[in-house]
Amino acid sequence: MPTYVAFLRAINLGPTRKFPKAEIVAATEAAGGRDVLTHINTGNVRLTTGMRSRAKVEAALERAYLEQTGFEVPTIAYTPAELAAIAADARELSAARPDRQRHYVYLLKDEPDAEVVAEVEARSDDLNAVVVRGRAAHILMGPGYQAGNVDPFKTERSLGVATNRNFNVVVTLADKWCS
Structure with missing residues (x-):
């Protein structure tokens, strides 16, 4: 099953x-x-x-x-394979941004179209980044993130039905349930 x-x-x-x-x-x-x-x-x-x-x-x-x-x-x-891929992306993105203070993963009901992806990723700046991969959007917040262009709540609303978990929960669940 x-x-x-x-x-x-x-x-x-x-x-x-x-x-x-x-x-x-x-x-x-x-x-x-x-x-x-x-x-x-x-x-x-x-x-x-x-x-x-x-x-x-x-x-x-x-x-x-x-x-x-x-x-x-x-x-x-x-599926476990999909969640494992999201966790692998989270690890890769976090490693590329060692200055991050927070990393949220927005889990999406539907994959957003290319126009929406381009719009939310364009909000990235020197402090924060938004990276959308399939049905997951990663928001990486750096030092002084409050002054940046990325508003997690506005980003979530742009992406459709979503829920978020922090980096630790996503990788823990992938390690626990997807091996």
Whole structure:
């Protein structure tokens, strides 16, 4: 059965969007997921399923999560190979920018078109960089990043449905779940 790593957007952000790990596991199993694992309480889920389409997996999880929580939970799924490639890109980009203070990876539901990629990457400056590779956008923030042209929230809005994780979470999950 295929394995997926799913990232849940906008959960546990306040009193009205609580979604504890035990409930995430139960809802994922209700959607047909097996061998369900979670990592920290920010919506990182590994599962196996008989579904072979990423879109079907995301839709099934989103339905189950809505039923469990009463609110929509956008879900972005990757195969282990896709997540491993994102982590490899993250490592490469971080090594090329040893001065970085923060590295966020925006995980995208859909790959943005070339025009959007060009627009967000053009925001890069001497302090910060935006690099889009497929369904992931890397935002590397350097010293004094607040003075730069890259606004992570504006960038995320430009890219469509997305959720972000920091460098450490992405590489940890790839090492843990994608080997």
